[in-house]
Ligand SMILES: Nc1ncnc2c1ncn2[C@@H]1O[C@H](COP(=O)(O)OP(=O)(O)OP(=O)(O)O)[C@@H](O)[C@H]1O
């Protein structure tokens with residue numbers, strides 16, 4: 322596998338080694354197992370509505386990572402899609418009484434629909450300008466939600482969103498059982514996110530993220546790809562916001578307000594940008610922390626989450642997930658080196674025995 | 679088709695001009711590129727060669743003037759559209775995706791015209807069907823052995839080779855190479871000359887190079903650019919003996 326023309330500083334290529342590839346597969350399966358197990362036992366360990374909050378925020382963070390980590394776009398207006406879907410989901414559930422997955426689907430479609438013009442006008446910008454434009458549009462949505470009292474309830478929010486689920490009362494009335502119904506929807510969203518990232522389309526997104534001029538020179542319409550990514554991300558954010566609404570039974574104005582956009586970026590960064598699953602860790606950390614702090618009557622939650630954010634940004638640039646991944650890799654490499662040494666040692670011993678005989 | 683555009687010419691520019699805030703980098707350039715030829719663009723540093731490439735490929739919008747390619751006005755088109763019409767380029771400063779392998783680069787280039795890349799619901803394994811062709815192209819530039827290594831680990835000359843393979847993968851009618859041999863060792867230069875000759879069959883090539891040996895061995899036409907303007911155009915021997923060219927280069931050397 323080594324090429325003589327390569328500079329010697331190049332580390333041996335793990336991706337080509339079948340043993341390493343199998344190791345990676347095993348690691349992936351183990352992690353998947355842990356993740357599934359954690360998701361299944363979560364409402365046994367913590368208060369089920371809080372567990373459902375973690376689910377919703379985890380998918381929301383994943384939707385942000387799809388843009389931030391895999392397309393290189395920092396959206397500071399994702400509350401528009403999460404909150405916009407929250408309202409539409411709530412309105413559909415209240416007025417039509419349809420099973421909640423249908424209401425959430427309506428919310429998702431709404432989120433994607435508003436993402437088309439917002440995305441169209443913002444993907445031309447990059448860096449901080451993209452963030453500002455998305456923020457500006459999100460504030461417009463906030464303004465509408467705040468003013469349109471008849472539909473949104475303004476500052477009072479939208480009360481009394483019912484949980485209708487095909488007449489299965491266990492899901493409709495018990496937050497513990499509801500969690501598992503919500504889990505199915507969230508997992509669908511996460512699998513979709515994973516599929517997008519590991520698709521031919523996802524390849525182009527990372528190419529655009531790393532070198533957009535090069536992507537254009539290869540014939541890719543960068544703005545079009547960014548727009549599609551933006552709309553898909555909005556759909557996932559909408560799915561998350563819809564689940565959140567049904568779980569809570571009401572929509573508050575806060576869901577479309579800018580601190581919500583900030584909070585989800587915070588979760589993504591804490592979990593690890595570009596890791597896809599890191600956002601779930603970030604969501605769990607922040608939701609649990611807020612829950613603990615607010616139930617203990619502590620007022621300055623923002624100070625604590627802000628401090629965590631700063632610590633992560635300064636010390637663990639790759640977030641919790643990314644840092645853990647680095648650690649795993651280091652251990653794996655160390656084990657591989659040791660195994661190699663042992664093998665060499667054994668053959669040395671064997672030679673000695675041969676000599677002796 | 680305008681009367682000035684002869685069928686012999688794949689690419690034609692008329693009065694092509696680019697200003698950067700009052701500074702004219704390309705001034706009223708009339709370029710005619712013969713179909714099937716290898717055309718060199720030379721000139722001192724800052725003459726406007728790369729800027730001209732950027733205009734031809736849509737990375738810069740001309741201040742005035744027009745570009746006609748294959749009988750079609752392409753002035754002001756986007757880079758991605760120009761690629762699909764048939765002009766591909768390599769970059770003077772190596773421009774690759776450091777985290778991708780060479781194979782992934784080639785797959786990206788080969789899938790670009792097919793539309794498979796919009797399928798966000800498919801597995802990336804879909805790209806495997808470009809694998810054989812990718813390896814073939816990498817083999818052409820001597821990089822097949824390293825196909826599965828991330829190009830961030832490559833040496834400079836190896837990156838240049840991938841740049842070339844990428845441009846060829848787009849199967850352009852017109853290939854623009856911006857200093858393909860810059861910074862290369864002597865053997866690499868020889869190899870690149872051979873390579874350009876090979877990939878030039880059935881295409882038109884325009885390249886920029888400061889190495890006069892490369893120009894002499896490759897080009898059947900040479901255009902000399904100075905301060906954004908065409909100084910002379912002709913065969914290599916004509917240009918080499920031209921008084922103005924000698925003065926321009928000596929002038930630069932004395933500056
Ligand atoms: N984007 C830009 N903005 C302002 N000036 C520019 C820009 N791009 C190029 N220039 C200027 O235009 C002139 C021509 O630059 P260009 O890169 O085209 O030269 P070149 O002939 O390719 O030179 P070299 O041989 O050094 O590559 C230079 O003076 C350069 O500083």
Ligand SMILES: [Mg+2]
Nearest residue numbers: 727728729770
């Ligand atoms: Mg140049």
